[in-house]
Amino acid sequence: MSDKLKILIVEDEMLIGANISLQLNELGYEVTGLVPRGEDALKHIENQLPDIMLLDINLKGDLDGIETAIEMQKKHNIPIIYLTANTDDAHFNRAKETKPYGFISKPFKKLDLQRTIELTINQMDSKGKKSAEIESQNNNSFLLSDCIFVRHLNSMIKVDIKDILYIEAERNYCRIFSNSKEYLVVMSLKEMDDKLPSKHFLRTHRSYIINLSQIKEIAATHVVIGNKALPVTKSLKEELLKRIQTI
Known part of the structure; x- marks a missing residue:
């Protein structure tokens, strides 16, 4: 698709x-x-x-x-x-x-x-487009309720939020990892966290936001998404377990 x-x-x-x-x-x-x-x-x-x-x-x-x-x-x-x-x-x-x-x-x-x-x-x-909550940052990305548009070469590429695995901070940027690709967005992790739907996403560490529906394994100090172990801060472990139960 x-x-x-x-x-x-x-x-x-x-x-x-x-x-x-x-x-x-x-x-x-x-x-x-x-x-x-x-x-x-x-x-x-x-x-x-x-x-x-x-x-x-x-x-x-x-x-x-x-x-x-x-x-x-x-x-x-x-x-x-x-x-x-x-x-x-x-x-x-x-x-x-x-x-x-x-x-x-x-x-x-x-x-x-x-x-x-x-x-x-x-x-x-x-x-007033229906279901759209769009924010822009330096004309580099546009975040909607169900997808994010990111710049790639001379065009804007649509990434479905449900396909996002996790998001990693990279200074003042975010690197979005999806099922098939990764994208660099001019937006801080805090800004991204504020805009993503909290029902599906949780910031588990100062450097990571995860898609709860993509978790394969929960360990004492980390979760596994795809083939990557992502750290979970101790103070957020309880919130993670609570949120998993409500998905």
Whole structure:
């Protein structure tokens, strides 16, 4: 299963759409689909929910881009970035009612696309995305209630919280160890501890936060997660045992 940010492109000029898809792939994002009509976009969403929609305002067909957004928002809360070659007040005011996360005017550069997507992730909390509690630190990571977005090369990679094994302090950074990879995040362990859901995570040592559901063994002075023994401070051992009983 891919951990990349998923983006749906809704664009009726297929050459433009294909170029956008190529740019998104180069930036490290996953394109879930390229569809030319609003009706097609609504069907696509029911089968594969994207994280973000890039939506052309001036779609041909029964629904233009703004009408597509209105229909989508009756069931879903997917962040919208509008693509438009028409920036007149009438279109802007109609589009504004759907509370988009951004506008990209055609023609645009790859950097415009990249920055708008990253700003969209950063705005999710203030725009009220359901189930999202997003914090940013130096534009390097974005923490949600069920996942964390971390920067990798030129893109943001999504790591599901349930897949995190443990987190280790590294000066003013945190190193996140997941089932398959590890990531370095510009955030202190204390900040990470404050933001992670306490139901699943516990700071057992000044240098470690563990995912309680990933524990394989509990010993007198440590726990085993994966193939690693992680220290448990004596004062936190009782709390650890209490929390294990409630999982």
